[in-house]
Amino acid sequence: MSASPAPRAACSARKLATMFLVLLKIGALTFGGGWSVIAQMEQEFVKKRGYLSQEKLLDIITVGRSLPGIMIINIGVLFGHHVGGVLGGVLAAFAIAIPSIVTLCVVALFYGSVKDNAHVQRMLVGVRASVVPIVIGAALKLREGALVDKTAIVIAAVGFALCLSGRINNLLLVLAAGVAGLIIQGRRATR
């Protein structure tokens, strides 16, 4: 949006293409209600390619989870918009969705024979068992950006307890956390 639009456009076209292809791969390996997407995005886009910072990924996850709609598609749109504006957002949403639409169409055709197949069932036991460790890995990596001081650890602990109790709407939780941040950081800034 700022200076030298021409080289920037060329660069972002390549960046968008890379983003699209990597998200296709990520979309094909989305197990565990989409939480493995976050771990994969951390590996591919934070660590390997530097498309976004850890903090930005945390922002995207929280906003994406608290808005209505499908979490991973929300996260895709927010991430894609960060990389390449509205076009980036649309491309990212479709890149994540396409593998699951294609796989499901194929599986639905053979569902009868797949449903009770013992081999498929055993493989799924393995795949499901991998999701929790993958999410733990992502949490460990995102810890630095989130738990910056003792107060943040307290906020995280309260958030954890409220989420686990299942008694609070995500949007409310995020709004409350935002207000807490405003007050705490505001007081620190004026001190």
Add this chain to the structure above:
Amino acid sequence: MIFLELFLAYVRVGFSSFGGQSMIPLVRAEMVAHGWLTPAELADIVAIAEMTPGSFGINCATFVGLRTAGVAGAIIASVGAMFPSLTLTMVAAYFLAAFKDNPLVERGMYGIRAVCFGMIVSVVFSLAPDSYFLGGAISIPAVLIGLVALLLTVWRQMSIPKVIGICAVLGLLIG
């Protein structure tokens, strides 16, 4: 017209759902109202969504679309389910970018990032029962595979596709 009905039904489901299987009751209401699915088929979709990649929302839209109006229906229903993300979330993305250097937003994000970490850790606890307790008892093979996956991701820093592949093979061998 079936395509428009499918699209609108999933736009409604999308806008009124907040994550994962919380959309099952909404989907059930829409599907029963239109007579698109039987309860048994709905149970099948939940099982299929478990075994294929992707979120429950997209999987469900694809399956119902496919059953009622073929591949075109699958695509249209899926785009319907994505509609809230493409509109409302896109607007949120715009505001996030527009205000990214605002100090107030940065202050608010301090609290939000911390809560996000808490959320991710809570997901570990809510996913664990379905992953390691199979048929009411703890599954030793699943726990062992989980430990291997933990070593590979946290200690060896292996890429996630590889970890998922290895765990699928281990599941086939000992699951």
